[in-house]
Amino acid sequence: MSTPEFEIVSLRSGIKSLRMVSNQETFHPGIGPMAEARILHVEQQRLVERCSQAGRFVIWDVGLGAAANAIAAIEALKGCIANVEIHSFDKTLSPLAFALENQEDLDYIKPHQDVIRILLKEKVVLVAPNISWHLHLGDFREVMLRPELPSPHACIYDPYSSVSNQEMWTLEHFRNLAKRLDPAVPCLLTNYTGSSAVRVTWLLAGFYVGVGASVGKKAETTVASNHLNLLEQPLSAEWLAKRQTSQSSAPLRAAQHVAATISAEDFVELSGLAQFVERESSKSGSPLSAQIHDS
Numbered sequence: 001m002s003t004p005e006f007e008i009v010s011l012r013s014g015i016k017s018l019r020m021v022s023n024q025e026t027f028h029p030g031i032g033p034m035a036e037a038r039i040l041h042v043e044q045q046r047l048v049e050r051c052s053q054a055g056r057f058v059i060w061d062v063g064l065g066a067a068a069n070a071i072a073a074i075e076a077l078k079g080c081i082a083n084v085e086i087h088s089f090d091k092t093l094s095p096l097a098f099a100l101e102n103q104e105d106l107d108y109i110k111p112h113q114d115v116i117r118i119l120l121k122e123k124v125v126l127v128a129p130n131i132s133w134h135l136h137l138g139d140f141r142e143v144m145l146r147p148e149l150p151s152p153h154a155c156i157y158d159p160y161s162s163v164s165n166q167e168m169w170t171l172e173h174f175r176n177l178a179k180r181l182d183p184a185v186p187c188l189l190t191n192y193t194g195s196s197a198v199r200v201t202w203l204l205a206g207f208y209v210g211v212g213a214s215v216g217k218k219a220e221t222t223v224a225s226n227h228l229n230l231l232e233q234p235l236s237a238e239w240l241a242k243r244q245t246s247q248s249s250a251p252l253r254a255a256q257h258v259a260a261t262i263s264a265e266d267f268v269e270l271s272g273l274a275q276f277v278e279r280e281s282s283k284s285g286s287p288l289s290a291q292i293h294d295s
């Protein structure tokens with residue numbers, strides 16, 4: 001018999017989640033799928049507040065997986081005023097298929113199973129009169145470049161970790177992502193990582209980067225944006241100063257990254273970014289292009 005791709009695991013809280021067998025990564029490992037999705041993405045993205053006015057609001061859900069993040073967003077936004085488009089990306093539908101088969105354990109799926117089945121079949125489904133959910137199958141690094149895709153206001157970035165899914169964490173990829181955003185559309189990116197190497201990578205790619213919410217036992221996560229004023233707590237000069245001596249702050253240049261000290265050249269580039277040198281003047285909300293230009 002072949003080894004299953006996923007398995008159900010019980011988290012410390014007693015809540016169940018799924019784990020990919022080959023890389024041993026548990027989805028939403030801290031406090032469970034829905035609780036984590038709400039804190040990390042729904043609340044930090046201020047989805048309810050940002051969707052409380054008329055107009056288009058685009059969410060990129062990167063790494064649809066077993067759909068906890070997308071479902072948390074849908075549940076939070078039912079009844080909102082904006083016209084919401086959720087664009088979910090994944091290169092495989094097997095975690096979602098596994099979740100559908102294991103609804104007794106992953107009970108957040110149950111109320112949404114009919115909508116998910118339509119999404120899988122049609123690649124788009126109307127989940128409320130003003131909320132559409134779109135599915136894009138393929139490698140996100142390529143799919144995101146399709147010109148017909150609208151630029152996001154919220155990017156829920158949730159591939160596997162930078163250790164086991166390295167191609168989704170390289171400087172080259174994030175430079176492409178930063179360039180793909182529309183400077184006129186303020187976008188916040190939310191993620192579970194607290195890694196210094198990832199933070200440095202995002203900064204060098206051209207994002208403004210800030211400290212994200214604490215989740216479960218994790219004291220800090222990380223957020224990034226193309227507009228400084230979307231960050232509640234931008235990374236500080238004190239954080240920057242510590243990078244020079246840290247042994248794990250080199251940016252993730254290659255898909256085969258090994259933790260290392262940042263080079264003198266990268267540190268000079270980092271120190272020259274608008275986030276650190278023009279903190280006061282950019283508080284009014286300079287777009288991403290300013291961060292790239294100044295670097």
Ligand SMILES: C[S@@+](CC[C@H](N)C(=O)[O-])C[C@H]1O[C@@H](n2cnc3c(N)ncnc32)[C@H](O)[C@@H]1O
Pocket residue numbers: 026027028037062063064065066067068069070089090091092095138139140141158159160165168
């Ligand atoms: C941790 S899971 C996502 C969990 C999901 N957000 C949820 O709420 O259940 C990571 C997902 O990222 C997807 N992924 C990894 N690399 C990818 C790539 N290059 N393009 C698209 N999806 C990718 C994986 O297939 C997997 O489904």
